[in-house]
Amino acid sequence: MEVVDLIQKFGFPTVMVIGLGYFVYYVWQTITKTIDPAVSEMKTTIIRLTDQLRLLDQDMIRLKEKVDTVVRLKENEKSNIQKSSHKNNK
Secondary structure: OOOHHHHHHHHHHHHHHHHHHHHHHHHHHHHHHHHHEEEHHHHHHHHHHHHHHHHHHHHHHHHHHHHHHHHHHHHHHHHHHHHHHHHHHO
């Protein structure tokens, strides 16, 4: 066994430090090559989606104001019709 021979030759702490160093190196490489690009892409997507939500919110506000205006105009029209019919009846 190679690992057993290395432990006998250099000692357990030395072999473990080298093993942990390799583990840290492997994790670091994985993070920088795989995870960081994915996170950057996700940030871009989130920014794009946030902008679209803001635009939709603005559109909804405009639409609500238009609908409120139409409802107000219809109510005014109804009240004008009622007033004119009431005047004609007298």
